[in-house]
Amino acid sequence: MIKISSLSKYFGKIHALDNLDLEINKGELLGIIGPNGAGKTTAIRIICGILKPDSGDVVVNGYSVLKDPIMVKSMIGYLPEEPNLYERFKARDLLRYFGELYGVPKDNLNNRINELLELVGMENRAEHRINTFSKGLRQRIAIARALIHDPQIIIFDEPTMGLDPATSLAIRGFIENLKGEKTIVLCTHYMDEADTLCDRVAILNGGKVRDMGTPEYLKAKIHGDIILEIKIQNQNIDTEKIHSLSSVESVNLNGKNLSISLSSKQEISDILRLIGNNMISINTKEPSLEDVFIHSIK
Amino acid sequence: MRFLKITKWELKNTLSSKKFITIIILQFGLLILMMSFFNMFIGSIESEDGISLSPSLSKFASIDVSDNNSFIITNLNKEVLDIRLVDYNNSLKRLRDGKTTAIIVSPENPREKIESFQTINIDLYINSEDPKQSVVLNEVNSTLEALSTSISDEWINSLIPPEKIVDPEVKEEKKGEFLPLQIIKKMMIAILLFLPLFLFGNMVVDSIVGEKERKTGEIIIAMPLSHSDIIMGKNLAIILIIALQTAIWIITLLIAGFNIKNPQLVYLIVLLTSVPIIGITSVIATYSKNYKEAEIGLSLVYIIMVGFLIIPALAYISTRSLSSNISPMTLVMRIFSGEAISGVDFIIPIFSILMVSLISFWTSIKLFKRDDMVFGPRPNLIRIIMDFLGIKKREFK
Ligand SMILES: Nc1ncnc2c1ncn2[C@@H]1O[C@H](COP(=O)(O)OP(=O)(O)O)[C@@H](O)[C@H]1O
Ligand SMILES: [Mg+2]
Numbered sequence: 001m002i003k004i005s006s007l008s009k010y011f012g013k014i015h016a017l018d019n020l021d022l023e024i025n026k027g028e029l030l031g032i033i034g035p036n037g038a039g040k041t042t043a044i045r046i047i048c049g050i051l052k053p054d055s056g057d058v059v060v061n062g063y064s065v066l067k068d069p070i071m072v073k074s075m076i077g078y079l080p081e082e083p084n085l086y087e088r089f090k091a092r093d094l095l096r097y098f099g100e101l102y103g104v105p106k107d108n109l110n111n112r113i114n115e116l117l118e119l120v121g122m123e124n125r126a127e128h129r130i131n132t133f134s135k136g137l138r139q140r141i142a143i144a145r146a147l148i149h150d151p152q153i154i155i156f157d158e159p160t161m162g163l164d165p166a167t168s169l170a171i172r173g174f175i176e177n178l179k180g181e182k183t184i185v186l187c188t189h190y191m192d193e194a195d196t197l198c199d200r201v202a203i204l205n206g207g208k209v210r211d212m213g214t215p216e217y218l219k220a221k222i223h224g225d226i227i228l229e230i231k232i233q234n235q236n237i238d239t240e241k242i243h244s245l246s247s248v249e250s251v252n253l254n255g256k257n258l259s260i261s262l263s264s265k266q267e268i269s270d271i272l273r274l275i276g277n278n279m280i281s282i283n284t285k286e287p288s289l290e291d292v293f294i295h296s297i298k
Numbered sequence: 299m300r301f302l303k304i305t306k307w308e309l310k311n312t313l314s315s316k317k318f319i320t321i322i323i324l325q326f327g328l329l330i331l332m333m334s335f336f337n338m339f340i341g342s343i344e345s346e347d348g349i350s351l352s353p354s355l356s357k358f359a360s361i362d363v364s365d366n367n368s369f370i371i372t373n374l375n376k377e378v379l380d381i382r383l384v385d386y387n388n389s390l391k392r393l394r395d396g397k398t399t400a401i402i403v404s405p406e407n408p409r410e411k412i413e414s415f416q417t418i419n420i421d422l423y424i425n426s427e428d429p430k431q432s433v434v435l436n437e438v439n440s441t442l443e444a445l446s447t448s449i450s451d452e453w454i455n456s457l458i459p460p461e462k463i464v465d466p467e468v469k470e471e472k473k474g475e476f477l478p479l480q481i482i483k484k485m486m487i488a489i490l491l492f493l494p495l496f497l498f499g500n501m502v503v504d505s506i507v508g509e510k511e512r513k514t515g516e517i518i519i520a521m522p523l524s525h526s527d528i529i530m531g532k533n534l535a536i537i538l539i540i541a542l543q544t545a546i547w548i549i550t551l552l553i554a555g556f557n558i559k560n561p562q563l564v565y566l567i568v569l570l571t572s573v574p575i576i577g578i579t580s581v582i583a584t585y586s587k588n589y590k591e592a593e594i595g596l597s598l599v600y601i602i603m604v605g606f607l608i609i610p611a612l613a614y615i616s617t618r619s620l621s622s623n624i625s626p627m628t629l630v631m632r633i634f635s636g637e638a639i640s641g642v643d644f645i646i647p648i649f650s651i652l653m654v655s656l657i658s659f660w661t662s663i664k665l666f667k668r669d670d671m672v673f674g675p676r677p678n679l680i681r682i683i684m685d686f687l688g689i690k691k692r693e694f695k
Binding site: 011012045048049050051052069070071073074076078080082084085086087088089097098100101102103145 | 300315513519521522669674
């Protein structure tokens with residue numbers, strides 16, 4: 001559906017994208033994760049025909065963004081990182097404006113607008129001006145705007161950044177609803193967001209894809225780092241003996257917190273016996289996408 | 299035709315925004331104010347009293363005249379001088395006492411002397427300590443000059459048979475005081491006609507730089523529109539607004555009694571002139587990073603553009619040189635003052651309007667197509683010009 005090949009982009013001397021290759025399949029939800037400055041926004045802007053690459057190309061549904069930008073643009077719905085909208089517009093007029101410019105047929109447009117306002121829960125604010133909206137409401141309208149022409153491909157750039165937890169949850173809900181129906185690219189630096197939503201995740205850093213796969217695959221790749229977090233009553237613990245077990249990789253005693261890193265789960269019962277009733281609570285921590293991320297950009 | 303959609307929405311937004319309505323009302327207020335000021339100014343120039351630009355000069359200095367034959371006294375400027383007809387001896391005493399600045403003494407029987415080709419002497423006594431003496435000297439000199447011209451004219455005319463003098467075919471060339479008055483009047487109308495064109499720069503800047511400052515350029519460019527659709531759509535909206543305002547403005551001038559011949563043609567040319575002005579403004583707007591930069595750029599360029607309009611127009615009035623036709627203002631001036639215009643006269647201004655429009659809009663679109671103009675980092679001017687010329691930068695690896 002989207003094929004990105006050897007994309008490079010410089011901003012003056014900053015090398016934002018470095019021969020980026022990436023393929024996004026039809027109907028999948030691909031997450032792009034990476035720290036600030038990784039090049040996520042730059043990559044997305046090139047896909048959307050907003051920036052021109054210094055080299056490389058993006059082919060969307062068989063159309064090159066360099067040769068047929070208008071065709072590509074009409075297939076994509078884009079939610080920018082910052083929901084900057086025309087402040088003086090009323091919510092409904094903003095949607096009508098973009099609807100007309102995207103060429104939504106006149107007789108469909110009103111229905112489409114109502115549908116979207118309902119979807120993002122803004123029916124009652126339709127006649128209010130954008131400049132009276134909070135950041136959360138703006139983001140909702142911005143999402144409705146991105147969907148106005150019912151695009152096959154939707155690209156979200158950090159859709160929940162800086163929003164309150166309830167709005168973030170709602171927005172993740174919208175994305176979840178679109179999943180399967182549309183081809184979606186989700187850029188985020190919230191790893192758990194990518195973990196719960198995405199079919200596949202690409203880890204971007206320094207303008208390059210460092211690793212890519214399903215969240216499970218990526219996590220399994222760095223498996224072994226099962227971490228036991230144990231709270232103890234007193235420091236009367238023989239850490240040497242725990243360390244001598246074959247599956248234990250490291251033991252860390254920090255006040256009343258004992259943290260043990262294991263390569264497998266087999267000897268957990270032995271460890272527990274060694275600690276005995278000195279133990280108050282125990283917690284196992286499985287690797288998260290965050291660990292994968294830290295691991296892969298090392 | 300996609301750009302018409304942009305135009306439609308820009309118009310809709312602009313015409314319904316309170317800010318715009320306020321600006322239009324303020325602009326109109328300013329124009330009306332200038333108009334009434336000009337009217338007053340012209341009025342005072344044309345009034346019977348002649349030019350009295352410095353009212354404080356009236357009856358500024360006093361002069362005593364000894365003139366039994368009313369030879370000089372009728373020609374002296376009564377506005378500036380306080381004239382007193384006194385006999386010679388009495389005046390000398392007044393001069394010594396500082397009661398008058400000067401005495402002028404006309405000869406006996408001056409007209410007879412002239413007719414018999416004798417020189418006539420006019421004596422002027424001046425109180426050299428009085429600072430007003432120079433004014434008196436000036437006034438007397440110009441009076442005498444006028445007097446001698448009129449005497450010689452009279453004499454020459456008396457030699458020619460009367461039927462030769464009155465020749466209806468020959469228009470008298472107006473000179474002297476009348477020329478500046480004509481210039482001032484024409485320039486004022488021309489300025490009033492063209493002034494509104496320069497009041498719309500801010501709208502262009504708001505429409506284009508605003509997209510950068512408010513960071514909305516991204517969603518505009520992400521739409522299935524070409525860069526030229528966006529630039530042309532936005533600028534067309536502003537030209538249409540100018541068309542509306544200029545029409546209202548010309549009608550206002552006509553109602554206010556300004557003499558504008560052929561107003562439709564004048565309107566058309568003024569409107570056409572707005573196209574390159576908007577084009578150049580659009581170039582500045584696409585190049586500028588922010589409002590501040592755009593405003594500095596506009597001020598500089600507008601001074602140049604106003605000069606380009608006015609200087610050839612002034613040159614035309616004073617020298618009638620053909621090259622001054624390059625300014626559309628010259629053309630408009632000739633049309634509204636009822637001069638006969640041939641098709642050839644249109645070629646130069648229309649051609650210059652077209653060329654500047656084409657080049658400026660082309661440049662503006664070219665600039666807008668560069669993503670570094672909208673998102674930065676903006677390259678320097680030399681780099682941009684080299685890119686225009688197709689000179690590639692050395693790759694650094
Ligand atoms: N318009 C720009 N001008 C200069 N540098 C930029 C511009 N846009 C992005 N960059 C730089 O390119 C790099 C990648 O930025 P970006 O794509 O925004 O990263 P991300 O979205 O992953 O945070 C960063 O170093 C950033 O500073
Ligand atoms: Mg970003």
